[in-house]
Amino acid sequence: MNLSIASSDSLEAIKQNSTCPDFLVQVLESSTTYQKRAETSLLSSLRAKTNFAEWIAALLILDPTVLSNGGKTSRLSEFIIDEASSIQNLSRLEITVDEKDMLDFEKVANTPADRSIVSVFVFLKFVGSTVSQARITATGVSKSALDVVACSSILIGKELTTALIHELKTKLSAEINPPDSYLGTSQYKKEMAAVLIEKIMLKKLNGEN
Amino acid sequence: MxxxxxxxxxxxxxxxxxxxxxxxxxxxxxxxxxxxxxxxxxxxxxxxxxxxxxxxxxxxxxxxxxxxxxxxxxxxxxxxxKNGRLHPLQESFIETGAIQCGFCTPAQILTAKAFLDKNPKPTEEGVRSALKGVLCRCTGYVRIVDGVMRAAARLRGEKLEAYGPLYLDLPENCADIRIPDAYLRNAGSQRPLPPLVYTPTSMSKTSVVNTANKKVDAEKLVTGKPAFTDDFRPEGLLFGALLTSNIAHARIRSINTEKAKALPGVRAVLTYQDVPRVKYASGGQSYPQPLPYDQVCLDNKVRHVGDRVAVVAADTQEIADKALQLIEVDYEILDAVVDPREAIQEGAPVIHDEEDTEGIFDAKHNIVYHIEAENGDPDKVFAEADHVVSGEFRTPKQQHAQLEPHICITYFDPDNRLIVLSSTQVPYHVRRIISPLINIPIKNIRVIKPRIGGGFGGKQEILLEDLCSLLTIKTNRPVRLEYSRRQEFTSGRTRHQHYIHYKIGVKNEQITAVELKLLADTGAYGTHGLTTSMVGGFKGLTLYNALNSRFICDVAYTNTPTAGAYRGYGTMQELFALEVLMEEIAEKLGVDVVEFKRKNWLQLGEPMHMAKKLGEGREGFDQSLATSGLTQCVDIGLKATRYYEKRQAYKNQQGKIHRGIGMSIAMHGSGIAGLDMASATMKMNDDGSFNLLIGATDIGTGSDTILAQIAAEVLGITVDDIIVYSSDTDFTPFDKGAYASSTTYISGGAVKKTAETIKKQIQEQAALMLQWNDPATLILKDSRVITPQGKSVSLKEVALSSLHQLNQHQIMATESHRSYVSPPPTAAQFVEVAVDTDTGEIKVERMLMVVDCGRVINPITAAGQVEGGMAQALGFAHCEDTYIDEKGQILNPRFETYHTYLANEMPPADVIFVQTDEPSGPFGAKSVAEISIDGVAPALVNAVHNATGAWLHQLPLTPEKVWKALHA
Structure with a gap:
């Protein structure tokens, strides 16, 4: 499935696009309101990294191709971290999703619709039963979406097992250092990041996603 | 520009x-x-x-x-x-009772319209998701969602059944009660249900009362016509802005306002140097308000972040806001204390060290009030008890979060009288309290209350009216002053945070002694600290009414935003602790908790042992329970939730998601016994219609409507023939205002008396016209006056006769009402949850409240009160708290960070009424506004315990608290 988004497209228009993956629809539904989606363009959402952390975290695991105004192409993960890039130059995002890819997210929040305390997003591509590509992002553990590259890398070339999931949990806890806030202590957030990644991976292992 | x-x-x-x-x-x-x-x-x-x-x-x-x-x-x-007809969404909102205060209604309707335009056949889930961007604090979204779904069907051209409550007879034997299938929610449906009303067959019939009459102000609100304070802007209006402290505790060494005053467009800047130092208390209560009067309009000391420093009036809001930034304040910063447990310790910073405040119990230890009350001999009986169980509890500093901020507009009328247009619950108290502050006699002040966009107790305070008036006096111009949303959090009022210690003695499964120790945090000023605590003590010791009871309470000052009146008023905090501890005791004793409660709760005719000792801010009056439907409420709730079946099923659950069900009971009051007074005036017009003039303050509850229903019932007319005008101190008679669950009971009593006097006058006039010599036997029905033989005249003929022809006089009356009892409504609350044991997250799957509020005057508006009350209570129990750091800064001072439940996460909130016939109430009515908020917190905690085995004593139940309890 291919989704091409112009920088001026509103998030509501993206959600209504028939080729928008269910995963992105769910993320938009759970993390934004109708009003927010109608008002906000893709470009604005990428600028507002704190307000749209979950949306950005979801995009980052898809790591779409960025078409810049000057004709240059890059990946979103590079584009966002590249200090030299001006987000202003973003023209389009090209998202490609293979139906066999695993896309999932989990969050912890005070109530089902409250802002998340911690959320974790996972993309896995398999060759056979082996993970060939992986991307893991999280929110609530830093100012905006965090691309946990070190966690993704330990999955590559391996089969999902409970032992690997355990290793991944430990790694994720070690990789993040969330701040205390009124939403939760640092310790709780670290624990929850591990719990969420385990939930997602166990669902995959048990064939539930 | x-x-x-x-x-x-x-x-x-x-x-x-x-x-x-x-x-x-x-x-x-x-x-x-x-x-x-x-x-x-x-x-x-x-x-x-x-x-x-x-x-x-x-x-x-x-x-x-x-x-x-x-x-x-x-x-x-x-x-x-534009075509003069209501849109199907507007029609449906009126029908379903989706409008309470009406402040969010335009946004809800427009959002729904946009959604329905693209989704003509929506799912309920889709509607909820679409609406989640518009907050509503009144309704719990139940009737709004129902209204949108009904409108969608109407837009599709479907034929709709009439909308309304479901009435069923209440059998004498509870075992014979039939629960309609929908209310069992067996299939897990989330669909909003209309209220179910059970009525004992012995109760008399009514024709207007107990019907779902549409709200008298519904059309005005659903079309967005000018109705609220900010919709009325006089010519020459200046815009006010309030400078508040960003420091929790400091003395003001000096304030330099020169730069602000020099800004073009600034018309006035006032600081403590410009206004007289008159002591007062901001709580809108009856005369005399309890001491201490620990506030002045503008002070040379600030006691919390958000405290008043200066106020400005300017030609535009932008200029006023800019002027605030130009005011230079030199603070001598003092140590602050934000925890009441620390505030009362030796050596804590003294918050009220001023010499001119009288009546603080112990200013050096920041104890504003100390209350002790005792009945019987608790110590002796504790010593004799089989079991003595105690528990410590903490409740949150919940925000009112009403959607219309506090707002006030003041101006002088052509007679040089000060008009105060204010979003207030207490117009008469406002007039009386601000008079000495602004040095204008009461007779020269007129307070008008337009529609109010939610109050919940937060507008039972004088927060802006004095300052706005002072600006008008200074400038001789109309001035508008409004809190920003941030100021609502920092400068408005909150629920009192309570630290509660209960000790309960049990002998032979009977509660023989109870001790309640309370530490209440009133924040920087006392206002409602005494009365909320006394009410909490009284209700918290009366639900089970142990003969041997003791209440010991300290109310502490802290350098935090002031607490005030809030729906539930002390009761909900104490009932939370009590109802959780009762469940713990039952578990310890190995007995069924419902039966344990049944053996102990206050019985019909039983005297309330603490009623006299714990009045509201003064000695109370002896009271006993005249009516109670509690037994039926509990039994119906048990059946409607299949409580016992589920409790059994939820034992020894496997997996990570655990389900649980919990219940609690509650009892509240109806007005303040021997204190609250209301009055009403009615006059008859030429066409047989009536003006009903009431001081009672409709804050979105629908009180204008139900008071009209009461009058209409007496006079044999429909509500359409009553024009309601409420809350204008020049034109409506006195009413204490909207608080203490008093409007239906006290104001309703006044309206009923007034209508009865009018009825008598009509009978006398009609008797003359009909040459009938026994006026009292004339019947008023269908807008006619009828002899027993069937001869009749219309009310219009009676009006014309009395005004123009025979025994000419104006048919009109004013009556007042108060009561020396405050009959308690009773209720059983049930909550069902799913707990994620990995994360500690709670998903509430259903709430059901079965309520006895006497005769239900209007089942749809009453259900709206219960649904909205449950929603606010769910926030209190689950997610709402004001987080304050050690420097007194609020960490979550906006709706983005202070989360209230949204449309797409509200569980079903079902309402069942069990009618009783309270002899002292109008047509048997008691109150409904506050009982609705009392039961959710303990039922939720008990449900979580049922699901997980963990006991939680600190609210709100954040995931981390639950998770820690599960991993302790």
Missing amino acids: EKELLLTFTLNDEPWSGNVDAGQSLLDFLRSLHLNSVKAGCQVGDCGVCTVLLDGNPVRSCLLKVKDIQNKSVFTLEGLN
């Missing part, structure tokens, strides 16, 4: 063009065009009540600039009514 722009756009399907300030917010621009349906709730995009449609999509007008709508189409609620 940022930059002038020639703006061209389409407004409500009509072209519009003109020069505008490009930088003006769309919200301000639309309101400047008198499009009053567009409301300002937070101005930062969090609440959604400013929603309009831009090219058919819902957007928050407070976040958009005028330049953003160039060549686009803007649609507001006013655009829906």
